[in-house]
Amino acid sequence: MTSIPMPEEGELATKPALDETNYLKAGYGLKSWLLTQDHKRIAIMYMIGIGIAFLLGGLFALAVRLELWTPTKTIVEAETYNKLFTLHGAIMTFLVLVPSIPAIIGNFVLPMMLGAKDVAFPKLNLLSFYLWLLGAIGFVVVLFAGDLDTGWTFYAPYSIRTQTAVALAATGAFILGFSSILTGLNFMVTIHKMRAKGMGWFRMPLLLWGLYATSVIQIVATPVIGITVGMLFLEKLFHIGFFDPNLGGDPVLFEHFFWFYSHPVVYVMILPAMGVISEIITAMSRRHIFGYRFIAFSSIAIALFGFLVWGHHMFVSGQSSLMSTIFSLLTFSVSIPSAIKVFNWLATMYKGSISLAPPMLYAMGFLFLFGIGGLTGLFLGTLSTDVHLHDTYFIVAHFHYTMMGSALIGLIGGLFFYWPKIFGKMYSNLLGTISFVLVFLGFNLTFIPQFLMGSMGMPRRYYNYPPEFQAYHQWSTVGSFVLALGLFTALWCFLHSLFWGEKAPDNPWGAVTLDWKTSSPPHHHNFDVVPPVTDPYDMDDVYWDEESKSFISRSQQAALEELAANASGTQEKNS
Amino acid sequence: MSGQAKVQEQGHGGDHGFAHPVPLKILVGVAAALILLTILTVVASDFDFGAFDIWIAMGIALVKGSLVALFFMHLFWDKRFNGFVFIASLFFVAIFIGFVLLDTHTYESSVKQWVQDHPQSGHALPGGGEHK
Amino acid sequence: MSQAIDTIHGAVDHHPHDSQVAHHFENAEQQFESAKLGMWVFLVTEILFFSGLFCVYAVYRSLHPEVFLYAHQWLDKGLGAINTIVLIVSSFTMAWAVRNAQLGQKKALMINLTLTLLCAATFMGIKAEEYSQKYEHGTTWGASFQPHPDAFGEVHGGEIKKEDMPRNTQIFFSIYFALTGLHGFHVLVGMGLILWLLIRAAKGQFGPQYFTPVDIVGLYWHLVDLIWIFLFPLLYLIH
Numbered sequence: 001m002t003s004i005p006m007p008e009e010g011e012l013a014t015k016p017a018l019d020e021t022n023y024l025k026a027g028y029g030l031k032s033w034l035l036t037q038d039h040k041r042i043a044i045m046y047m048i049g050i051g052i053a054f055l056l057g058g059l060f061a062l063a064v065r066l067e068l069w070t071p072t073k074t075i076v077e078a079e080t081y082n083k084l085f086t087l088h089g090a091i092m093t094f095l096v097l098v099p100s101i102p103a104i105i106g107n108f109v110l111p112m113m114l115g116a117k118d119v120a121f122p123k124l125n126l127l128s129f130y131l132w133l134l135g136a137i138g139f140v141v142v143l144f145a146g147d148l149d150t151g152w153t154f155y156a157p158y159s160i161r162t163q164t165a166v167a168l169a170a171t172g173a174f175i176l177g178f179s180s181i182l183t184g185l186n187f188m189v190t191i192h193k194m195r196a197k198g199m200g201w202f203r204m205p206l207l208l209w210g211l212y213a214t215s216v217i218q219i220v221a222t223p224v225i226g227i228t229v230g231m232l233f234l235e236k237l238f239h240i241g242f243f244d245p246n247l248g249g250d251p252v253l254f255e256h257f258f259w260f261y262s263h264p265v266v267y268v269m270i271l272p273a274m275g276v277i278s279e280i281i282t283a284m285s286r287r288h289i290f291g292y293r294f295i296a297f298s299s300i301a302i303a304l305f306g307f308l309v310w311g312h313h314m315f316v317s318g319q320s321s322l323m324s325t326i327f328s329l330l331t332f333s334v335s336i337p338s339a340i341k342v343f344n345w346l347a348t349m350y351k352g353s354i355s356l357a358p359p360m361l362y363a364m365g366f367l368f369l370f371g372i373g374g375l376t377g378l379f380l381g382t383l384s385t386d387v388h389l390h391d392t393y394f395i396v397a398h399f400h401y402t403m404m405g406s407a408l409i410g411l412i413g414g415l416f417f418y419w420p421k422i423f424g425k426m427y428s429n430l431l432g433t434i435s436f437v438l439v440f441l442g443f444n445l446t447f448i449p450q451f452l453m454g455s456m457g458m459p460r461r462y463y464n465y466p467p468e469f470q471a472y473h474q475w476s477t478v479g480s481f482v483l484a485l486g487l488f489t490a491l492w493c494f495l496h497s498l499f500w501g502e503k504a505p506d507n508p509w510g511a512v513t514l515d516w517k518t519s520s521p522p523h524h525h526n527f528d529v530v531p532p533v534t535d536p537y538d539m540d541d542v543y544w545d546e547e548s549k550s551f552i553s554r555s556q557q558a559a560l561e562e563l564a565a566n567a568s569g570t571q572e573k574n575s
Numbered sequence: 576m577s578g579q580a581k582v583q584e585q586g587h588g589g590d591h592g593f594a595h596p597v598p599l600k601i602l603v604g605v606a607a608a609l610i611l612l613t614i615l616t617v618v619a620s621d622f623d624f625g626a627f628d629i630w631i632a633m634g635i636a637l638v639k640g641s642l643v644a645l646f647f648m649h650l651f652w653d654k655r656f657n658g659f660v661f662i663a664s665l666f667f668v669a670i671f672i673g674f675v676l677l678d679t680h681t682y683e684s685s686v687k688q689w690v691q692d693h694p695q696s697g698h699a700l701p702g703g704g705e706h707k
Numbered sequence: 708m709s710q711a712i713d714t715i716h717g718a719v720d721h722h723p724h725d726s727q728v729a730h731h732f733e734n735a736e737q738q739f740e741s742a743k744l745g746m747w748v749f750l751v752t753e754i755l756f757f758s759g760l761f762c763v764y765a766v767y768r769s770l771h772p773e774v775f776l777y778a779h780q781w782l783d784k785g786l787g788a789i790n791t792i793v794l795i796v797s798s799f800t801m802a803w804a805v806r807n808a809q810l811g812q813k814k815a816l817m818i819n820l821t822l823t824l825l826c827a828a829t830f831m832g833i834k835a836e837e838y839s840q841k842y843e844h845g846t847t848w849g850a851s852f853q854p855h856p857d858a859f860g861e862v863h864g865g866e867i868k869k870e871d872m873p874r875n876t877q878i879f880f881s882i883y884f885a886l887t888g889l890h891g892f893h894v895l896v897g898m899g900l901i902l903w904l905l906i907r908a909a910k911g912q913f914g915p916q917y918f919t920p921v922d923i924v925g926l927y928w929h930l931v932d933l934i935w936i937f938l939f940p941l942l943y944l945i946h
Binding site: 593594595596597599602603605606609610613614616617620623624628629632633635636639640643644646647648653654656657660661663664665667668671672675676679680683 | 735736739740743744747748750751754755758761762765766769770784788791792795796798799801802803805806809810915916918925926929930932933936937939940941944945946
């Protein structure tokens with residue numbers, strides 16, 4: 001963006017310490033970060049926080065896998081094992097997956113994609129981060145002071161009777177829910193009210209449609225988990241008896257309440273990832289997205305259908321067979337919009353000029369893993385097969401393919417895609433590629449054996465198991481360590497780039513959305529001059545400029561030239 | 576909308592375009608209607624309409640709620656989308672409560688059967704097991 | 708292309724921002740509309756939050772109507788009706804206060820906010836009286852439900868016989884305390900917010916160009932009223 005005139009440069013010269021043209025240098029010191037209202041800095045704080053939580057949850061997973069190396073005790077006692085898988089699940093769901101893409105990537109790019117200076121409510125955005133932090137601290141206290149052995153689902157009546165720290169964990173989940181609601185609220189209002197001139201709904205990048213659908217779920221579903229854990233809290237403290245059969249309550253009701261939130265929330269995890277994939281695939285295939293409106297509306301459809309299927313988690317819970325049948329039927333409807341997306345992505349790639357840089361590798365990995373995760377879901381939505389597969393490793397493998405293999409791979413792909421924009425540094429393509437290969441192989445090695453042993457009846461969450469499953473468990477454990485190695489390689493690739501990476505051009509991938517039409521890293525206020533809004537996937541708008549090693553937008557260049565001409569014209573008149 | 580026109584007539588400059596004060600007459604009228612309906616619902620509860628009781632009570636509450644939403648909360652004059660957001664939330668509530676009710680009523684028979692087969696099961700209840 | 712230039716000029720020609728408009732908004736109206744939509748979205752979360760308890764109510768009432776029919780006799784219909792009217796009046800003064808803020812009537816605004824606050828305090832006072840009655844009678848939630856002998860007999864103009872008490876009567880009071888407790892908590896939060904408005908109003912911060920806080924606290928307050936409008940017949944007027 002060297003050719004762009006910067007009218008405020010003269011002013012800035014008087015304050016050499018602060019650089020408004022780079023949000024990373026627009027303020028220094030810890031306070032400028034901790035009290036920032038800049039959505040970009042909040043995104044980075046989330047990135048660090050969620051990264052640490054992910055590391056913690058991942059280490060628990062490795063400990064669980066190590067314990068399962070032998071059919072009996074390997075490294076820890078059974079009680080510790082229960083706590084390990086509970087904390088792995090609770091941390092990964094509440095602290096990592098739910099906030100991850102919206103809070104990191106969404107926060108960073110959403111206002112820029114809209115051509116806005118910030119989200120609608122910057123203070124709420126910061127509050128949302130601190131609520132996340134408070135909830136995270138709650139979980140850490142549970143980790144060290146008390147313990148938790150209910151699994152991440154807190155099912156009644158066990159959660160009411162166990163002496164472990166359920167009330168504290170419920171409080172933590174409540175606070176995290178609030179954080180999630182505030183993010184959703186902020187994004188929804190921002191998308192409605194802060195779009196730049198000319199940014200109609202159908203000129204929005206598809207990531208924004210994904211984030212919009214996500215915020216609908218966050219706003220509608222999260223309060224229900226709030227009241228549910230609130231009631232659980234009252235059960236623990238005051239024995240109020242809504243879910244306790246000893247007091248005339250109904251434990252199945254708890255499952256209904258829990259899954260009214262927790263099923264839609266899996267779409268909170270996957271929809272933003274799908275949005276990121278749409279962005280990566282178009283930019284890296286150099287093709288206009290195929291079926292823009294289908295992808296956009298399928299996001300909304302997934303969000304709405306997601307509210308009609310929660311009972312498929314309860315087929316063996318005592319739910320009536322009438323409702324199980326209805327929920328089973330409705331469950332299949334979700335596969336329609338999901339399949340629409342996958343077909344459209346493949347059609348976008350068809351005859352494209354595909355660049356196999358790390359973001360695209362992860363995006364293609366997503367397509368493959370999401371395909372497996374989605375298709376195995378059909379077995380679980382079918383009543384007769386689910387009764388056999390319920391609570392086995394099959395289901396563990398299924399939701400890891402969708403949550404880890406799709407949502408988190410989407411996040412990592414997104415980080416590789418947006419990294420040059422966020423920090424203004426290019427990473428090593430070699431390291432990125434190695435990380436992808438290790439992650440992809442390690443992931444499949446971990447979870448394909450779990451599909452196999454699950455279908456043979458190996459139950460989930462068991463500490464001991466019959467020896468004939470040992471080979472599968474050992475393959476899975478080996479896979480989990482390969483996966484961990486891949487993730488650490490990705491981390492190293494990112495950290496390496498911060499210190500030794502080359503300076504990133506403004507638009508290395510040739511994306512057309514507005515977030516790529518500002519400097520890397522962006523201005524403190526995102527744009528010097530808001531670029532004209534174009535079709536977000538019109539690849540003819542950008543061309544490769546050898547001199548700046550960057551893609552340049554024709555429409556933006558023309559607009560700036562005209563602006564400069566007008567400015568000099570008025571100057572002449574004045575003189 | 577006619578309401579908006581009325582607001583403009585109240586005569587305060589057009590320079591604050593987005594402030595639409597609700598005429599005092601409307602506010603007073605709505606408050607009076609709400610109080611009357613409250614009295615009505617209390618009186619109605621003294622009569623026995625059988626199974627219709629709850630629907631009469633809910634019907635009156637619905638009218639009162641609509642008055643509050645439309646006039647006190649300005650939805651009558653407001654951007655349509657705000658009203659849509661409100662109505663949509665009720666739609667989700669209906670799905671939630673409707674599905675849960677359908678399920679609990681369908682499996683209730685098995686719960687009843689269990690209680691019948693275990694006559695001592697109420698002993699842990701507060702107040703003891705001698706409830707009818 | 709002219710449209711594109713408009714975009715650029717829109718961004719470059721900074722409007723003279725007045726102090727109440729945050730830097731990332733174009734103008735006061737955009738800021739107001741955003742805050743208003745934000746509040747409506749927040750009210751959606753409140754409705755869904757309460758819906759959990761309404762769902763519990765619907766399930767247990769429809770499955771065990773005899774419990775509700777029997778236990779509601781312990782509630783004082785008269786006090787409930789008075790509280791309903793108190794909240795309606797507070798909603799009215801709040802709506803009037805929004806009008807005052809929009810018209811820049813500082814004194815009237817402060818009077819109406821004070822009246823709203825007084826109504827809210829009255830509501831909580833009556834609620835406290837009702838709670839203490841329940842406590843004295845031992846008609847409280849869940850495991851603590853142990854009605855005293857003097858809880859039976861002549862109550863609120865009716866006759867409650869101990870031998871008629873159905874199984875699981877405690878569920879009614881669990882629901883009663885959960886619903887009215889959560890609602891009461893919202894009233895307390897609302898009182899805090901109105902007090903905050905009153906302080907800002909005294910400083911003369913509201914007028915035709917900036918009344919957003921009064922408007923959105925008003926929305927919140929009306930929702931609290933709206934929920935009570937449904938709670939009253941559901942809990943007190945069972946037949």
